Amino acid sequence: xxxxxxxxxxxxxxxxxxxxxxxxxxxxxxxxxxxxxxxxxxxxxxxxxxxxxxxxxxxxxxxxxxxxxxxxxxxxxxxxxxxxxxxxxxxxxxxxxxxxxxxxxxxxxxxxxxxxxxxxxxxxxxxxxxx
Amino acid sequence: xxxxxxxxxxxxxxxxxxxxxxxxxxxxxxxxxxxxxxxxxxxxxxxxxxxxxxxxxxxxxxxxxxxxxxxxxxxxxxxxxxxxxxxxxxxxxxxxxxxxxxxxxxxxxxxxxxxxxxxxxxxxxxxxxxxxxxxxxxxxxxxxxxxxxxxxxxxxxxxxxxxxxxxxxxxxxxxxxxxxxxxxxxxxxxxxxxxxxxxxxxxxxxxxxxxxxxxxxxxxxxxxxxxxxxxxxxxxxxxxxxxxxxxxxxxxxxxxxxxxxxxxxxxxxxxxxxxxxxxxxxxxxxxxxxxxxxxxxxxxxxxxxxxxxxxxxxxxxxxxxxxxxxxxxxxxxxxxxxxxxxxxxxxxxxxxxxxxxxxxxxxxxxxxxxxxxxxxxxxxxxxxxxxxxxxxxxxxxxxxxxxxxxxxxxxxxxx
Numbered sequence: 001x002x003x004x005x006x007x008x009x010x011x012x013x014x015x016x017x018x019x020x021x022x023x024x025x026x027x028x029x030x031x032x033x034x035x036x037x038x039x040x041x042x043x044x045x046x047x048x049x050x051x052x053x054x055x056x057x058x059x060x061x062x063x064x065x066x067x068x069x070x071x072x073x074x075x076x077x078x079x080x081x082x083x084x085x086x087x088x089x090x091x092x093x094x095x096x097x098x099x100x101x102x103x104x105x106x107x108x109x110x111x112x113x114x115x116x117x118x119x120x121x122x123x124x125x126x127x128x129x130x131x
Numbered sequence: 132x133x134x135x136x137x138x139x140x141x142x143x144x145x146x147x148x149x150x151x152x153x154x155x156x157x158x159x160x161x162x163x164x165x166x167x168x169x170x171x172x173x174x175x176x177x178x179x180x181x182x183x184x185x186x187x188x189x190x191x192x193x194x195x196x197x198x199x200x201x202x203x204x205x206x207x208x209x210x211x212x213x214x215x216x217x218x219x220x221x222x223x224x225x226x227x228x229x230x231x232x233x234x235x236x237x238x239x240x241x242x243x244x245x246x247x248x249x250x251x252x253x254x255x256x257x258x259x260x261x262x263x264x265x266x267x268x269x270x271x272x273x274x275x276x277x278x279x280x281x282x283x284x285x286x287x288x289x290x291x292x293x294x295x296x297x298x299x300x301x302x303x304x305x306x307x308x309x310x311x312x313x314x315x316x317x318x319x320x321x322x323x324x325x326x327x328x329x330x331x332x333x334x335x336x337x338x339x340x341x342x343x344x345x346x347x348x349x350x351x352x353x354x355x356x357x358x359x360x361x362x363x364x365x366x367x368x369x370x371x372x373x374x375x376x377x378x379x380x381x382x383x384x385x386x387x388x389x390x391x392x393x394x395x396x397x398x399x400x401x402x403x404x405x406x407x408x409x410x411x412x413x414x415x416x417x418x419x420x421x422x423x424x425x426x427x428x429x430x431x432x433x434x435x436x437x438x439x440x441x442x443x444x445x446x447x448x449x450x451x452x453x454x455x456x457x458x459x460x461x462x463x464x465x466x467x468x469x470x471x472x473x474x475x476x477x478x479x480x481x482x483x484x485x486x487x488x489x490x491x492x493x494x495x496x497x498x499x500x501x502x503x504x505x506x507x508x509x510x511x512x513x514x515x516x517x518x519x520x521x522x523x524x525x526x527x528x529x530x531x532x533x534x535x536x537x538x539x540x541x542x543x544x545x546x
Contacts, residue, residue: 001528002279043257043288046280088280090254123530127381127388128498129327129374 002046002088002122003095005102007115008079011054018053020108027106035102039087044098050083086122095119141181144190145174146349149268152194154240157303160202163247164293167265169201170194174268239305241266242357246306248292249318252299257292258321259328264289266353267346277329277343315358319367319423322351326371344375355410365414366424372407373430376400388535392439404434422458425450444473461493465502477509497526501536508543517543 009017020028039045057080059071085102089095099117107113149170157166173194187193248262260278263269275285306314329343351368358364380394411427429450436442451467464487472480484503487493504519517540524536 040283041287043284043291045284088256088278088284090256121528123528123533125530126328127529127531127535128527 001091001095002086002124003092004120004122005085005087005095005099006118006120007082007084007102008118009082009115010079011074011076013115014053014080014082016108024106024108024110027110031105035105036085038101039085039098044087044089044094046086046088048083048085051081054078054080092119092121141186144186145177146268148191148194149174150241150244150266150353151191152198153265154244155195156198156202157244158240159199161303162202163303164297165202165205166198167293169198169205171264171270172201173198174270239357241353243303243305245318245354245357246311246314247296247301247303249314249321250296250299250301251314251317252295253292255321255324257288257295258317259325260285260288261292261296262321262350263325263346267350269346277346315361315363318354319363322347322354323367323370323423325350326374344371344378347371348375360417362414362417362419363421363423365410366421366427369407369411369414370423370427370430372403372410373427373434376403376407376434382531386531387538388531390535391433396437396439399434404431407431407434420453420457422454425454425457429454442473444470448474461487461490461496462498464490465493465498469502469505472506472509477506480506481510495526497523497528497532497536500526501532504536504539508539513543513546516540 017028036045036048039048054074057072057074059074061069061071063069085098087095087098089098096119099119102117103114104112105115107115152173153166153170156169157163160166176197177190177194181187181190245262245266248265249258253261260274263274263277264271271286271289272282274289275282278285305311326344326347329345329347348368348371351364351371355364355368376399377391377394379400380396380398381389383389407427408431411424411431414424415428429447432443432447432450448467448470451463451470454463455467464483468480468483468487471483481503484499484506487499493499500519500523504516504523507519508516520536520540520543524533524540527533527536
């Protein structure tokens with residue numbers, strides 16, 4: 001079963017991250033690198049990406065003639081995806097364990113941030129045999 | 132093209148040989164993990180050489196020789212690293228001389244491999260990957276592609292599985308009859324999971340993707356040849372064939388799911404059905420009836436009905452009642468409720484479903500809502516049916532199932 005583990009945050013969370021001390025940032029980056037390596041070494045890694053920050057996000061709609069109309073104004077309360085991992089594990093319980101590990105990424109003072117990680121199943125292409 | 136290294140007969144021959152060669156090499160060197168690497172290398176050598184030089188007269192002996200040479204090379208470099216311990220070096224030399232004698236093949240070797248790969252110490256994804264590679268003779272890239280994960284991840288999974296086996300200290304020998312009985316269900320479960328992973332897979336169906344259902348059937352066939360007396364192995368193979376026979380009818384032009392009662396039965400594979408029924412009949416004549424034989428028997432009753440209205444539901448219901456006693460599970464209870472609804476009416480089915488609401492093993496599983504929706508529709512409770520189709524759609528982890536379920540809800544809502 002594949003699961004996606006998503007790190008979401010409001011604009012203020014991104015600003016808080018950007019305002020971390022040099023040591024705290026280094027600790028965070030080192031943690032993320034180790035975490036990715038752990039996923040690869042344990043044979044569960046599928047993919048991971050980090051995303052551009054909310055300041056770079058645009059809402060796009062098609063206009064009358066299909067042209068792109070962009071808008072960059074979001075409510076303060078909106079949560080943005082910061083990055084994700086997709087893992088292939090035996091079941092939801094194992095996915096939650098991996099997510100709990102990601103949640104320990106260090107924040108201010110190098111202490112575990114315990115940020116929330118959104119976990120959702122990735123749909124498979126094969127149907128249940130029903131047996 | 133005769134010289135295409137990937138042409139089917141050539142590839143089949145190599146896959147057929149892989150577990151035999153691996154078994155022979157692992158037994159001789161008492162090193163499963165090292166032997167596995169050596170055999171994969173020998174397969175690559177065969178893939179590159181045979182198209183030009185032709186298949187050797189004794190391809191199995193040839194592969195064993197190549198793999199053993201790799202093992203000896205490996206040992207030599209290991210020894211060199213440990214500053215040439217003379218005793219060990221002599222041992223390697225004597226092993227090398229063994230290569231000159233024709234390799235003796237023990238059919239039990241493949242069986243040992245199968246039990247080793249489906250070892251209870253391994254997680255299911257690891258057991259599946261290792262079985263496909265060591266017994267199925269597939270490359271890591273092919274397995275990775277079939278499960279849509281990066282090749283490096285699959286390589287790591289296989290390598291960890293081999294380490295686990297090494298660490299568990301299982302000797303390379305056939306399990307005792309008692310152990311075999313105990314561990315056979317795990318082997319059959321792994322083969323079954325490979326089949327269901329490949330069955331009616333729609334993601335990447337236009338890509339060159341390995342057919343896991345066929346691969347599982349191939350593995351079940353060779354397992355049946357090795358364990359000819361076990362009726363459950365035959366039952367599993369029959370179940371796979373009787374289910375696979377409906378493959379062409381199971382999805383529509385847009386890859387949408389078509390349920391059993393709406394399928395074009397002329398598309399069913401008659402040859403596969405007769406073969407499945409033949410295996411099943413032979414298995415059922417033996418003493419013990421098990422989970423796979425019963426499920427195959429139910430599949431056979433469906434396959435034998437030329438039209439959906441010819442389905443012998445009372446017989447299916449009787450088989451589910453037996454299955455409930457032999458291998459009780461909430462999914463069996465669920466399927467039993469469907470059969471009971473077909474025989475005694477949808478209210479009876481809904482009544483039986485109520486017993487499952489308090490069962491934590493299935494409460495919240497999409498199939499419970501999907502079946503309830505279907506039965507509610509039959510008794511004419513449209514609103515409740517729509518509600519449960521939608522709950523089921525939200526809970527399934529399969530894209531084709533979700534599309535099917537929301538379409539059912541939309542159909543009812545539009546009526």
